[in-house]
Amino acid sequence: MTSLEGFINQIEKEISSFSLPEEPKNLYDPLRYFFHLGGKRLRPVLTLMTGANFGAKGTNALHGALAIELFHNFSLIHDDIMDEAPFRRGKETVHTKWNNHIAILSGDVLFVKAYESLAKCEAKYLPDLLNLFNKTAAEVCEGQQMDMDFESRECVSEEEYIEMIRLKTSVLLGCAIQFGGIVSDLDAKMQQALYDFGQYIGIAFQIKDDLLDLYGESAKVGKQIGGDVLSDKKTLLSIKAKELDCDMQTLAKITDKEQRIVTAQEMFEESGAKNMVENAMRTYFNRAISSLELFPADHKKLYNEFAEYLINRSH
Amino acid sequence: MTSLEGFINQIEKEISSFSLPEEPKNLYDPLRYFFHLGGKRLRPVLTLMTGANFGAKGTNALHGALAIELFHNFSLIHDDIMDEAPFRRGKETVHTKWNNHIAILSGDVLFVKAYESLAKCEAKYLPDLLNLFNKTAAEVCEGQQMDMDFESRECVSEEEYIEMIRLKTSVLLGCAIQFGGIVSDLDAKMQQALYDFGQYIGIAFQIKDDLLDLYGESAKVGKQIGGDVLSDKKTLLSIKAKELDCDMQTLAKITDKEQRIVTAQEMFEESGAKNMVENAMRTYFNRAISSLELFPADHKKLYNEFAEYLINRSH
Numbered sequence: 222m223t224s225l226e227g228f229i230n231q232i233e234k235e236i237s238s239f240s241l242p243e244e245p246k247n248l249y250d251p252l253r254y255f256f257h258l259g260g261k262r263l264r265p266v267l268t269l270m271t272g273a274n275f276g277a278k279g280t281n282a283l284h285g286a287l288a289i290e291l292f293h294n295f296s297l298i299h300d301d302i303m304d305e306a307p308f309r310r311g312k313e314t315v316h317t318k319w320n321n322h323i324a325i326l327s328g329d330v331l332f333v334k335a336y337e338s339l340a341k342c343e344a345k346y347l348p349d350l351l352n353l354f355n356k357t358a359a360e361v362c363e364g365q366q367m368d369m370d371f372e373s374r375e376c377v378s379e380e381e382y383i384e385m386i387r388l389k390t391s392v393l394l395g396c397a398i399q400f401g402g403i404v405s406d407l408d409a410k411m412q413q414a415l416y417d418f419g420q421y422i423g424i425a426f427q428i429k430d431d432l433l434d435l436y437g438e439s440a441k442v443g444k445q446i447g448g449d450v451l452s453d454k455k456t457l458l459s460i461k462a463k464e465l466d467c468d469m470q471t472l473a474k475i476t477d478k479e480q481r482i483v484t485a486q487e488m489f490e491e492s493g494a495k496n497m498v499e500n501a502m503r504t505y506f507n508r509a510i511s512s513l514e515l516f517p518a519d520h521k522k523l524y525n526e527f528a529e530y531l532i533n534r535s536h
Numbered sequence: 537m538t539s540l541e542g543f544i545n546q547i548e549k550e551i552s553s554f555s556l557p558e559e560p561k562n563l564y565d566p567l568r569y570f571f572h573l574g575g576k577r578l579r580p581v582l583t584l585m586t587g588a589n590f591g592a593k594g595t596n597a598l599h600g601a602l603a604i605e606l607f608h609n610f611s612l613i614h615d616d617i618m619d620e621a622p623f624r625r626g627k628e629t630v631h632t633k634w635n636n637h638i639a640i641l642s643g644d645v646l647f648v649k650a651y652e653s654l655a656k657c658e659a660k661y662l663p664d665l666l667n668l669f670n671k672t673a674a675e676v677c678e679g680q681q682m683d684m685d686f687e688s689r690e691c692v693s694e695e696e697y698i699e700m701i702r703l704k705t706s707v708l709l710g711c712a713i714q715f716g717g718i719v720s721d722l723d724a725k726m727q728q729a730l731y732d733f734g735q736y737i738g739i740a741f742q743i744k745d746d747l748l749d750l751y752g753e754s755a756k757v758g759k760q761i762g763g764d765v766l767s768d769k770k771t772l773l774s775i776k777a778k779e780l781d782c783d784m785q786t787l788a789k790i791t792d793k794e795q796r797i798v799t800a801q802e803m804f805e806e807s808g809a810k811n812m813v814e815n816a817m818r819t820y821f822n823r824a825i826s827s828l829e830l831f832p833a834d835h836k837k838l839y840n841e842f843a844e845y846l847i848n849r850s851h
Contacts, residue, residue, distance in 0.1 A: 248681040299644060303637040322618040322684060325640055329614060330677040332647060333670055340666045347662045351655045355648055362645040366563040369637060 223273060225266065225526060232265040235287055241334075251315045251327040252334075255294055258310045263426075263531070264397040265290040267419060270523050271401020281404035284341040285350060289397045291335035292354075296361055298328040303369060342404065349403045357396040364389025376463075377455045383424060391423025414512050418524060421509035426531045428502040431456040435486060436495070437535065447482030457501060461494040506532050538588060540581065540841060547580040550602055556649075566630045566642040567649075570609055573625045578741075578846070579712040580605040582734060585838050586716020596719035599656040600665060604712045606650035607669075611676055613643040618684060657719065664718045672711040679704025692770045694779075698739060706738025729827050733839060736824035741846045743817040746771040750801060751810070752850065762797035772816060776809040821847050 223231075236256050241249045265286035272282025300306075301314040302324050308314060316324035339350055367385040371377050377385075398419035402412040434449045435458060449456050453473055463469055467488050475481040489495045509528055513521050538546075551571050556564045580601035587597025615621075616629040617639050623629060631639035654665055682700040686692050713734035717727040749764045750773060764771050768788055778784055782803050790796040804810045824843055828836050 242678075245678055245681040245685060247685060248678060299640055302640060321636070323681075325614055325617060326677055326681055326684075329644075329647070330674055332644070333673040333677065336651065336666065337670045337674075340663065340670060344659070344663045347666070348655065348659045351651065351662070351666070355652045355655055358648040359645055359652075362641055362648065363557075363560055363563060366560040366638075366641055369641075370560060370562060 225270075225523070225530065228266040228269040228273075229262050231269060231283070232262045232286055232290060233259075235283065236262075236290060239287075247319065247323050248327055248330055251298075251319055251323060252294075252331055254318065255298060255315055258312055260290075260294070260310070262290060263527075264293055264393055267394060267397040267527070268401045270527065271398050271415060272404055274520055274523065275402065275405035275407055277401065277405040279343070281342045281346060282401055284338050285400035285404055286397070288335045288339040288354065289393065289400065291331055291338055292358065292361075293393060295328050295331040295335060296365070298324055298331065300365060302328075303365065346404055350400060353396055353399060353403070357392050360388045360392045364392075371455050374455075377460060379457065379460050379464075382455060382457055382460055386427040387420065387424055390427045391420045394423035394426070395419035411515070414515055417512035418509045418528075421505045421512060422528050422531060425502045425505035425509060425528075428457055428498060428505065429532050429534065431458055432495070432498060432502070433534075433536065435482070435489065447478070447485065450482055450485040451478055457498050458489055458494055461497045462489050462492055465492040465494055465497075467492050467494065502532055540585075540838070540845065543581040543584040543588075544577050546584060546598070547577045547601055547605060548574075550598065551577075551605060554602075562634065562638050563642050563645055566613075566634055566638060567609075567646055569633065570613060570630055570646075573627055575605075575609070575625070577605060578842075579608055579708055582709060582712040582842070583716045585842065586713050586730060587719055589835055589838065590717065590720035590722055592716065592720040594658070596657045596661060597716055599653050600715035600719055601712070603650045603654040603669065604708065604715065606646055606653055607673065607676075608708060610643050610646040610650060611680070613639055613646065615680060617643075618680065661719050665715060668711055668714060668718070672707050675703045675707045679707075686770050689770075691778075692775060694772065694775050697770060697772055697775055701742040702735065702739055705742045706735045709738035709741070710734035726830070729830055732827035733824045733843075736820045736827060737843050737846060740817045740820035740824065740843075743772055743813060743820065744847050744849065746773055747810070747813060747817070748849075748851065750797070750804065762793070762800065765797055765800040766793055772813050773804055773809055776812045777804050777807055780807040780809055780812075782807050782809065817847055 239256065241252055243249070268286035268289055269282055271277075272285075297309065298315050301309060302316045302321055306314050307317050314324075315327065319327075336354075339354060340347070342350055364385055364387070367381075368389055371381075371385065395416040396419070399412050399416040402415045407415070431449065434456070435447055437446060439446045448454075449459070450472075459469065472481065472485055472488065475484055506528060510525065513524055554571065556567055558564070583601035583604055584597055586592075587600075612624065613630050616624060617631045617636055621629050622632050629639075630642065634642075651669075654669060655662070657665055679700055679702070682696075683704055686696075686700065710731040711734070714727050714731040717730045722730070746764065749771070750762055752761060754761045763769075764774070765787075768774075774784065787796065787800055787803065790799055821843060825840065828839055
């Protein structure tokens with residue numbers, strides 16, 4: 222069994238040597254640029270890890286893993302347009318460096334490349350892989366739409382928020398890990414257990430992201446801290462703070478950005494909102510771990526390590 | 537064997553009863569709206585016609601045809617954003633009626649729906665269908681990018697223009713017809729002949745579109761005549777006119793829109809450019825017909841009818 226780093230290196234090598242046509246330059250250069258920005262490669266690692274864990278044959282896990290990572294990159298390029306985000310990983314987003322039209326189209330072709338990678342898997346796995354991938358891709362779009370819809374809403378419940386991040390983020394982790402199970406010929410029950418792990422750890426992962434956005438260190442996270450507070454974004458932190466009667470209106474009126482962020486940090490901590498969010502994260506972490514109960518200890522080792530890393534990371 | 541109208545009705549029924557989730561409304565309502573705008577349904581008809589012609593079993597041709605039509609609709613929604621087109625088929629485009637972000641995302645999910653439809657075909661056909669579909673989808677993106685790149689270029693050669701419309705338009709007709717061949721278990725040579733027919737008739741179809749844009753009747757075409765001339769778009773007409781030393785600069789300086797269109801109509805006709813473009817269209821029409829030489833007459837009948845319809849239509 223290889224280490225987490227081993228799997229990350231494997232996918233990193235695959236991405237950096239990924240072959241794209243030279244022309245049209247305005248279509249493919251943005252993708253070369255985006256690949257170069259890097260990423261945590263967490264999703265494809267889940268596929269590779271699972272394939273290695275359960276003895277997947279040939280290159281099926283690798284093609285599946287790459288499909289997941291390419292799809293993830295496609296969704297980021299389009300999300301960045303919709304979120305009007307100027308930067309990603311400290312560098313200009315595709316639509317900022319080129320323009321919206323080019324970002325739409327290079328995203329589209331990247332989506333096709335994801336399906337191309339999937340189509341390289343053995344034919345006997347294709348129906349299952351394709352059905353799961355399609356279902357997941359539609360859910361990711363639904364999650365992104367919910368996220369956009371939340372912007373113009375006064376109130377969002379915890380349940381709605383969790384459902385949104387489940388769709389927007391977690392189902393892709395579920396899909397990634399189940400891909401590994403499919404190409405390892407696991408039965409439906411084991412595949413479901415893996416999917417559940419992926420989905421629950423994905424929710425914990427996103428909650429951790431929300432916490433890092435306010436309480437992380439700027440240099441480590443790779444972006445300005447407090448973006449969610451400054452843009453008045455609904456996150457589990459703000460939802461919990463509201464429930465605990467934090468004075469969100471006064472917070473929103475603080476014009477000095479630095480001051481608003483510090484006030485939010487203190488307010489959410491003192492009210493107990495931060496604590497509640499950390500507990501929610503741990504709840505999903507525990508559910509993820511419990512999902513794997515049916516597997517023997519040696520099969521669970523890497524998943525536990527992966528889960529610990531996700532919720533303890535500082536970026 | 538059914539008539540062209542029969543196949544159109546079959547796909548129209550499929551589209552109008554196509555099931556989409558209710559929520560999120562901002563994701564799926566634009567698709568319901570777009571389906572309602574209608575369309576010529578030429579591409580899926582090619583799949584259905586070919587499946588009927590060569591005895592495809594079950595619902596494979598229907599699922600393949602639907603995948604093609606859904607993909608085509610996805611590409612139109614995204615192209616309309618990139619072309620900043622306010623209207624399609626006389627109604628507001630999705631990005632005009634909603635906004636760009638919603639048009640991006642509902643386009644994305646429609647792309648997924650195309651793959652969902654494809655995944656409903658029998659497993660034994662999936663690898664071939666998927667490989668052809670992926671190749672085609674990437675080419676359509678490349679064609680759209682070339683089209684956008686042409687906007688900022690001074691000169692475009694006839695060869696470049698034909699390659700652009702081959703990618704942007706024709707390969708999807710080739711893919712549609714070959715889908716019918718794949719699910720009818722035709723051999724590679726027959727599939728290639730069908731693809732060639734689709735591709736050549738697709739080029740003739742696009743050239744006809746360019747002609748209709750300047751010489752069609754507004755009421756029949758469903759949009760203002762002369763849009764290409766007014767936006768100084770490179771088409772085979774303008775490329776040929778330039779070759780024949782038409783005074784394109786003077787044309788571009790005519791401020792009165794009506795006057796500019798009438799001048800272009802006369803200039804392109806008198807110089808012989810219109811005639812050359814009509815000849816080019818007929819050349820591709822003939823190539824399409826020749827591609828089917830290896831098939832017996834009764835198999836060719838509907839294709840000939842289809843091809844005649846495409847180049848003789850008034851809208």
